[in-house]
Amino acid sequence: MSLLQNLPSYSTLFGAYASLSGTVTLLQSTVNLVPQPIRNFVWSQTQKYLLTNHSSSTSTFKIREFYGLERNLLFDAAKVYLPNLPSASLMKVDVARVRSHKNLSFALCEGEREGEREVVVEDTFRNIKVTWYLIRSQNQVKNFRENPFISSSENSYFELCFNSQNRDEVISDYLQHVLNTSASLTQKDRELRLFTYPSKYESNWTSTFLQHPASFDTIAMEPDEKQKIIDDLKLFQSSKEFYQGIGKAWKRGYLFYGPPGTGKSSLIVAIAKFLKYDVYDLDLSSIRSNSELRNVVLSISPKSVLVIEDIDCYKEVQDRSKKIGIMNNDPPLDTGKKNKGSACTLSGILNAIDGLWSGCGEERIIILTTNHKDKIDPALIRPGRIDKQIELSYLKPMAFPELASNYLRVRDGEHPLLEEIKGLLEHTEVTPASVAEELLWRRRCSVDHALGEVVNFLKRKKMEEVKEGTGTLAKSNRRKSKRRKSSQY
Incomplete structure (x- = not known):
C-alpha cells in the first residue's frame, strides 16, 4: 500500500511522456535532415564497432615448440619477434650479459607455476588486435629431460588469441608477418652458435x-x-634446385682424416663461418637408442653443420671385418683413445645420416673426423653418405707462408729463410700444430730469430726421422728400393 502512495501523480507522468515524445520527434526531424548515404555509413560503422568489441567469439591458436618430431619454426620466430614489439613493456624478460656476446641477451620468462597462463604481449596488425600468452606445464619437466621428443604437448607453447572474424587474415597475413620480421631481426644481429648434445x-x-x-x-x-x-x-649452397631435380636430399657429407694436430677442428670452424651456418657437435656415446639418434638429428635446424669428431673411437662404426680378427685373438684396434660405447647401432647411424629421415632436413653439412680412416667401416664412408674425403696431413711447403703471415706478419717472398723452410718441409713430417707452437713462443723475437728456430726445429725432426727410419724421405727410399728389386727380377 505504501508503494502505491509513493507513485508520481498522473499529471507528472503525462508531462514526462509529452517531454520524451517531443525529444524523439525533434531527433527524428534532425536525423531526416542528414543525407541517406551518410546515415547508412554511420549505421554500418556502429554495427561493426559493436560486433568487434562486444563479440564473445574468440579464436585461439596453440603454437608449440615441436610439431611432431621437428621444431616449430613459428615458435622460434615468436621468441624473436615478441621482445621487439613496441608493447614489449607488458612482458617479463630474462636479461643477461655474457662475455661471449657483445650485446645484452634477452629471453622470454616462462610461467613459474604449473600451467600458468601469462599475458606476454599484445600486438596490433592492420587494426587486428591479438594477444600472446606463453605457457609451460611444469609437471612435465622431468619427462621432458628424459626425452624431449615424447610429445609436443609437454613442452613450452604460445597461445595466440584474437577475434574469430579475423581468422583468415591472421592465418594468411599476420603469421607470415611474424616469420618475416623474425628472419629480418635474426639476420641483423646474426652470430653463429655452437650446439652440443646432450x-x-x-x-x-x-x-x-x-x-x-x-x-x-x-x-x-x-x-x-x-x-x-x-x-x-x-656450389653446394647454390644447388637447391639441382638436388631437388635429381631426387637427393640437399646435404653434403665430408670426412676429414689425418694425424692429430693437422687442423681438422679449425677447418670445421672455417667452413661454418664461410657458410654462416651454426655448428652442432654430437657425442654418439650419449645416445641411448637408434630412435633417439634419429630424433636428435631431426631437431637440427637447416643451414647447419653436424659434426661427429673422432668417429673411429666409437666401436659401433669400426670395420666389421677387423672385428672378426679380434675374435680370432688378433690384437685389438688401437685408436689411440678408449673405445666409446653407445646404445645405437651402425645401422641406426647410417639411417640417420643417409636414410629416409635424412631428407626431412635441408641445407646441411655433415662432417666426420678421424685419425684412423682405415679403422672405419666402409659402409659409413661410401659415396652418397660421404661425398668428399679430405686428407689433412703434415704441413706442406706452400702452407707454411700462411703460418708465417699469421704469427710473424711476414709474407711469402719477403724473407730468405722461407725458401729454406719450404725445402725442409718437402722431406720432413711435422704437423701444423707443432710448427705453430714453435712460432707461438718465438713471436716476440725478431723475424730472423723466429724463422731460424723453425729451421733448427725442422732439421732436428729430419734427423730423428732418418735415425728411426720414418718420414717421407725414408719411405721414398724404401719405395725406390722395392722398385729396383722388382726390376732385377
Whole structure:
C-alpha cells in the first residue's frame, strides 16, 4: 500500500511522456535532415564497432615448440619477434650479459607455476588486435629431460588469441608477418652458435656463441686445396634446385682424416663461418637408442653443420671385418683413445645420416673426423653418405707462408729463410700444430730469430726421422728400393 502512495501523480507522468515524445520527434526531424548515404555509413560503422568489441567469439591458436618430431619454426620466430614489439613493456624478460656476446641477451620468462597462463604481449596488425600468452606445464619437466621428443604437448607453447572474424587474415597475413620480421631481426644481429648434445642438465641441445677464431684466411693449408673446398661449398649452397631435380636430399657429407694436430677442428670452424651456418657437435656415446639418434638429428635446424669428431673411437662404426680378427685373438684396434660405447647401432647411424629421415632436413653439412680412416667401416664412408674425403696431413711447403703471415706478419717472398723452410718441409713430417707452437713462443723475437728456430726445429725432426727410419724421405727410399728389386727380377 505504501508503494502505491509513493507513485508520481498522473499529471507528472503525462508531462514526462509529452517531454520524451517531443525529444524523439525533434531527433527524428534532425536525423531526416542528414543525407541517406551518410546515415547508412554511420549505421554500418556502429554495427561493426559493436560486433568487434562486444563479440564473445574468440579464436585461439596453440603454437608449440615441436610439431611432431621437428621444431616449430613459428615458435622460434615468436621468441624473436615478441621482445621487439613496441608493447614489449607488458612482458617479463630474462636479461643477461655474457662475455661471449657483445650485446645484452634477452629471453622470454616462462610461467613459474604449473600451467600458468601469462599475458606476454599484445600486438596490433592492420587494426587486428591479438594477444600472446606463453605457457609451460611444469609437471612435465622431468619427462621432458628424459626425452624431449615424447610429445609436443609437454613442452613450452604460445597461445595466440584474437577475434574469430579475423581468422583468415591472421592465418594468411599476420603469421607470415611474424616469420618475416623474425628472419629480418635474426639476420641483423646474426652470430653463429655452437650446439652440443646432450646438455649438462637435460637431454636437449644447448648452445653458446661460436668463439673459435679460425677462418679460411688463417688456417694453414695449401692454397689450391683450400680453394677447392671453398668452390665445393659455393656450389653446394647454390644447388637447391639441382638436388631437388635429381631426387637427393640437399646435404653434403665430408670426412676429414689425418694425424692429430693437422687442423681438422679449425677447418670445421672455417667452413661454418664461410657458410654462416651454426655448428652442432654430437657425442654418439650419449645416445641411448637408434630412435633417439634419429630424433636428435631431426631437431637440427637447416643451414647447419653436424659434426661427429673422432668417429673411429666409437666401436659401433669400426670395420666389421677387423672385428672378426679380434675374435680370432688378433690384437685389438688401437685408436689411440678408449673405445666409446653407445646404445645405437651402425645401422641406426647410417639411417640417420643417409636414410629416409635424412631428407626431412635441408641445407646441411655433415662432417666426420678421424685419425684412423682405415679403422672405419666402409659402409659409413661410401659415396652418397660421404661425398668428399679430405686428407689433412703434415704441413706442406706452400702452407707454411700462411703460418708465417699469421704469427710473424711476414709474407711469402719477403724473407730468405722461407725458401729454406719450404725445402725442409718437402722431406720432413711435422704437423701444423707443432710448427705453430714453435712460432707461438718465438713471436716476440725478431723475424730472423723466429724463422731460424723453425729451421733448427725442422732439421732436428729430419734427423730423428732418418735415425728411426720414418718420414717421407725414408719411405721414398724404401719405395725406390722395392722398385729396383722388382726390376732385377
